[in-house]
Amino acid sequence: MARKSRRKKHTSHDNHERWLITYSDLITLLLVFFVVLYSMSELEKERFNALVQSLRTAFQGEAIVDRSIDPPARDIKLPEIPAQKKDKNNEKQLDQLYIRLEKYIQENHLQTQLELNNLPQGVQITLKEEILFDLGKADIKPEAIPVLKRVGGILQSVKNPISVEGHTDNNPIRYATEFHSNWDLAAARAENVAMFLINQDGIAPERIRFTSYGEFNPRVPNDTKAHQAMNRRVNIVVLRDKPVTK
Structure with a gap:
């Protein structure tokens, strides 16, 4: 049991x-x-x-x-890359720069002396020889100083690099002069404008570069005196390169 x-x-x-x-x-x-x-x-x-x-x-x-x-x-929505934001902001600043320059040219009736173009490489201001220099000279004319000061002041609104380009016509330098060639003349003109932007307008020198094209980059054929006058010019190009942060 x-x-x-x-x-x-x-x-x-x-x-x-x-x-x-x-x-x-x-x-x-x-x-x-x-x-x-x-x-x-x-x-x-x-x-x-x-x-x-x-x-x-x-x-x-x-x-x-x-x-x-x-x-x-x-x-998934990828966050925007900071560099892309910077590029967009900089492009907006260049657009505003163009508008300010265009307004200044129109208000002061400088259309025959200054030209403005929005190019792939940047915003280009073309200053004709008649407003800047005497024929065959590289010294900035007194009447050009207020214009360059105003243009330089507007250029302070951005930090992009600036290229100053000197151009001449194809007339050879035959008379006694300090310049040996059109390259030499165009380089001296570009350098003087660049130094003016630095010394008079206070633009940082690390933003500036200048170059000479001499007679070899004409806007139009050098077949008339009017066309030759169009080719004698200095371009100030605010480049679309990376802004200088220094």
Whole structure:
């Protein structure tokens, strides 16, 4: 009888453990059910699918649910690169520079002496020889000083590099002069304008460069005196290069 009693007691203990396992399974299933309901109502379709897959994997004992599911690639909006912002801001400043220069030229009736162009390389101001220099000379004329001061003041609104370009016609220098060639004359004119922008207008010298084209980059053929006069000029080009930050 004692042996039979012990066997019954053992069987009762086994039934109790099975009931606990069934209860825990039920609770787990209810938890999964509510998680799935929450997923269907709150999460995107892609996240729900990923969650279901994660749960399936979890029940197989290989992983747990990952709550940090990344959104699909098509929903990702890349942040704008700071350099791109700088480029856009600088382009806006160059547009405003062009407007200010155009307004100054029109208000002072300088259309026959100054020309303004918005080119791929930058904003170009063309100053004709008649406003800047005497024929064959490189000294800036007194009447050009107020114009250069005003132009230089407007150029202070941006920090872009500035290229000063000297140009002449194709007439050879035959008379006694300090210049040996049209290259030499154009270089002296470009240098004097560049130094004026630095010394009189306070533009940082690291922004300035000057170059001479001599007679070899004419706007029009040198076939008439009027055309030759058009080719004698100095260009001030505010370049679209990286602004000087120094």
